[in-house]
Amino acid sequence: MRGRDDDRISGYLDGELSEVELSQFKNDLSEDAALRDQLDQIAAVRGRLRTMGDVAAPFGFFERIVNRERRHRRVGALMGVAAIAAALLVLVSATPVAEPIEFVVGIDQLVAQHATASADMSSMIELDDDHKAHILGEADLSTMDLTVRHAVRTSDGTDWVQYGRKDGTMLSVFRQPGTLAAGWMPDDAEAMEMGGDDAWIMQRLGRDVLVAEHDSMVFTLVADDYDDLMDTMHHELPDASGGLSDDLSNAAMVVIDLFSFS
Amino acid sequence: MKRVGSSSSSHSDPAEQVPTWEEVARDYGGFIYTVAYRLTGDHPQAQDLSQEVLLRVRKGLETYLPGSMTGWLSRITTNAFLDSTRRAKRRPEEPFADNPERVLAGDVGADEALERGDLPEHLQEALRSIRPDFRGAVVLCDVLGFSYEEIARHLDVPIGTVRSRIHRGRSELRDLLS
Structure with missing residues (x-):
């Protein structure tokens, strides 16, 4: 007999012995009490292993991973557009930058400003009889450029450029001269590094917000929530196969990927 | 747990579509975590391993062929686990009997332990x-119910090696539990 290390025991229990092995093993079993004991012991262990149940992950564990991944994608999009926005803002701004002063960025006000201007975009998404979504107007799904909706300098010296994205959402970039006052950061903001500068991300009124300071200028980016848009449309079309049209969905993903630094 | 190997009818679904990464995380997260915990035996390590698996899933989803998601995830999880143990190989293993919290109740029979609910x-x-x-x-x-042939494919080792590892693993368990 081969005793404890006879792996034919496991092969036998798992139905994995060849016919020749099986025949020989059965013969050995009939003649070897120790082998039968080994078989019983291994069978018991095998049986107990097979009763092991599911193990629950900590509450919200995978949701947090998914949300973090979504946030990274959004931040990547925001960061990429920031470079374009900064370049365009140079063209928009004709006057010298004011002497830096410390201030507290009025995030809620900027988000409200963005949201008011974004409201018109809802009319640019139309559902057809097949529940497919189409973008109306000048947005072009076949190209990747962002469309500047408007660019203004407000009376307080804030430059504001708003872009239309091809997924039907809007993105605003605000630039304000000065530096962030100490302790301005909201409790729900998450700090991160962006190209060597500090930046903070948060959510306000369903929008993603990124605040960054660079060269005595404060940039505040406000983006419509891509996932909220998707969720809303899926919710409104519970019976529609596929929900959003492939074109819209794919274009949205390309926009996200294009401006991601990951 | 639900066994997913070829002996189970839930092994494959020909109508299955390729899910998105988020769908894998949402729909199969519990499965990944269970396998990760069974392999690591430790919640923090299971969480690390689960995140590593999802990272590999995101990179490899393009190569996934519909019909064997749980098998695919099992393979990724097991290989990620074995990779991590290889990386940690230079760190000394903690001897089983040196940690009082991990010493088995050797004088308790299986039936009694089952009744007690602590097995x-x-x-x-x-x-x-x-x-x-x-x-x-x-x-x-x-735990997962895969055949030797499937395991050999997952681990990229000969079937004979699979049989030997399974038996030696069970034998060690028997000794630890007796």
């Missing part, structure tokens, strides 16, 4: 104490 943890502790390559084979076979 699963002891079994998990024992599982955690056997060699990682034995553990991977045992989990794939006994």
Whole structure:
């Protein structure tokens, strides 16, 4: 007999012995009490292993991973557009930058400003009889450029450029001269590094917000929530196969990927 | 847990579509975590391993062929686990008997332990104490229900090696639990 290390025991229990092995093993079993004991012991262990149940992950564990991944994608999009926005803002701004002063960025006000201007975009998404979504107007799904909706300098010296994205959402970039006052950061903001500068991300009124300071200028980016848009449309079309049209969905993903630094 | 190997009718679904990464995380997260915990025997490590698996899933989803998601995830999880144990190989293993919290209740019979309801943890502790390559084979076979051929494919080793690892793993468990 081969005793404890006879792996034919496991092969036998798992139905994995060849016919020749099986025949020989059965013969050995009939003649070897120790082998039968080994078989019983291994069978018991095998049986107990097979009763092991599911193990629950900590509450919200995978949701947090998914949300973090979504946030990274959004931040990547925001960061990429920031470079374009900064370049365009140079063209928009004709006057010298004011002497830096410390201030507290009025995030809620900027988000409200963005949201008011974004409201018109809802009319640019139309559902057809097949529940497919189409973008109306000048947005072009076949190209990747962002469309500047408007660019203004407000009376307080804030430059504001708003872009239309091809997924039907809007993105605003605000630039304000000065530096962030100490302790301005909201409790729900998450700090991160962006190209060597500090930046903070948060959510306000369903929008993603990124605040960054660079060269005595404060940039505040406000983006419509891509996932909220998707969720809303899926919710409104519970019976529609596929929900959003492939074109819209794919274009949205390309926009996200294009401006991601990951 | 639900066994997913070829012996189970839930093994494959020909109508399955390729899910998105988020759908994998949402719909199969619990499965990944269970396998990760069975392999690591430790919640923090299971969380790390689950995140590593999802990272590999995101990179490899393009190569996934519909019909064997749980098998695919089992393979990724097991290989990620074995990779991590190889990386950690230079760190000394903690001897099983030196940690009082991990010493098995050797004088308690299986039936009594089952009645007492504490066998699963002891079994998990024992599982955690056997060699990682034995553990991977045992989990794939006994917890997940894969055939030797499937395990050989998952681990890229000969079937004879699979049989040897499973048996040696079970033998070590028997010794730890007796």
